[in-house]
Amino acid sequence: MSSSTSTLLITGCSSGFGLDAARFFLDQGWHVIATMRVPRADLLPRSERLRVLPLDVTNATSIRECVEAAGPIDALVNNAGVGLLAPLEGVTLDQARAIFDTNTLGTMAMTQAVLPQFRQRQAGVIVNVTSSVTLKPLPLLSIYTGSKAAVNAFTESLALELAPFGIRAHLVLPGRAPETRFGDNARQSMAGEPHAAYADFQARVFAAVRDTHTPVTRAQDVSEAVWRAVTDPAAPMRLPAGADALALAAA
Ligand SMILES: NC(=O)c1ccc[n+]([C@@H]2O[C@H](COP(=O)([O-])OP(=O)(O)OC[C@H]3O[C@@H](n4cnc5c(N)ncnc54)[C@H](OP(=O)(O)O)[C@@H]3O)[C@@H](O)[C@H]2O)c1
Numbered sequence: 001m002s003s004s005t006s007t008l009l010i011t012g013c014s015s016g017f018g019l020d021a022a023r024f025f026l027d028q029g030w031h032v033i034a035t036m037r038v039p040r041a042d043l044l045p046r047s048e049r050l051r052v053l054p055l056d057v058t059n060a061t062s063i064r065e066c067v068e069a070a071g072p073i074d075a076l077v078n079n080a081g082v083g084l085l086a087p088l089e090g091v092t093l094d095q096a097r098a099i100f101d102t103n104t105l106g107t108m109a110m111t112q113a114v115l116p117q118f119r120q121r122q123a124g125v126i127v128n129v130t131s132s133v134t135l136k137p138l139p140l141l142s143i144y145t146g147s148k149a150a151v152n153a154f155t156e157s158l159a160l161e162l163a164p165f166g167i168r169a170h171l172v173l174p175g176r177a178p179e180t181r182f183g184d185n186a187r188q189s190m191a192g193e194p195h196a197a198y199a200d201f202q203a204r205v206f207a208a209v210r211d212t213h214t215p216v217t218r219a220q221d222v223s224e225a226v227w228r229a230v231t232d233p234a235a236p237m238r239l240p241a242g243a244d245a246l247a248l249a250a251a
Helices: 016-027 060-070 093-121 142-165 182-189 196-211 219-231 243-250
Strands: 007-010 031-036 050-054 075-078 124-129 167-174 238-241
Touching: 007 016, 016 031, 016 219, 050 060, 060 093, 075 093, 075 219, 093 124, 093 142, 093 167, 093 182, 124 142, 124 219, 142 167, 167 219, 167 243, 219 238, 238 243
Parallel strands: 007 031, 007 075, 031 050, 075 124, 124 167, 167 238
Antiparallel strands: none
């Protein structure tokens, strides 16, 4: 793929990994379609190779209009995602559905939307951003981990059925990245009292996470892993990103 003519579409570019990956690919000379629920072109450097389009991955009309407006693309990065840190008993099924709608079905829907053009050109790369929690489970993340583990299994099966059409699919598994808005967004989606029976346990888990001094993942680690998945035809199916994720994968 030549960087001067290649185009990447990324979901969830308003902050964190998506925003960094959009900058990263622009710096490499790519054409970038940065998508956001609320478009903010001012978040990214001015460039004639940048387009910012609205996209909510849980909304079928939004997906159709975005993919139509985007036109031909060479790679899709399904990065948009939301977290949920709570015991299963403290979660309503509506909250669980909302997590799966974004993290799992949103990824599947965006992939479906771009596949016809990839298949027609017998080329294209799909990169799905999941999480290192699928490598080593942590408590209070059962719904979130389930939503991402489903994407791992989905992607590994999909890669096999797309290979005959010259289309690749990969997974990027970031570790914990406190610098993004992920933690705040997860806390916001759980606003309310914690489940009483788990309150002490939850407080201890939160304190342990806060006080941990293990290495973390930087947005740049994720961008580099996405870059490798997109540009290296020999890239492995799973790319852990960040020192903590790499250590987990090695273990
Ligand atoms: N940070 C971590 O510790 C960590 C670790 C492993 C994996 N991950 C995964 O990495 C990805 C990026 O997370 P991040 O850390 O960069 O978090 P972030 O800063 O919260 O970014 C998440 C992005 O997803 C977008 N988004 C949420 N719901 C959406 C929807 N329905 N349609 C379109 N966009 C939507 C958000 O947009 P709005 O501004 O509109 O909300 C935001 O741009 C996620 O898939 C997350 O699960 C994160």
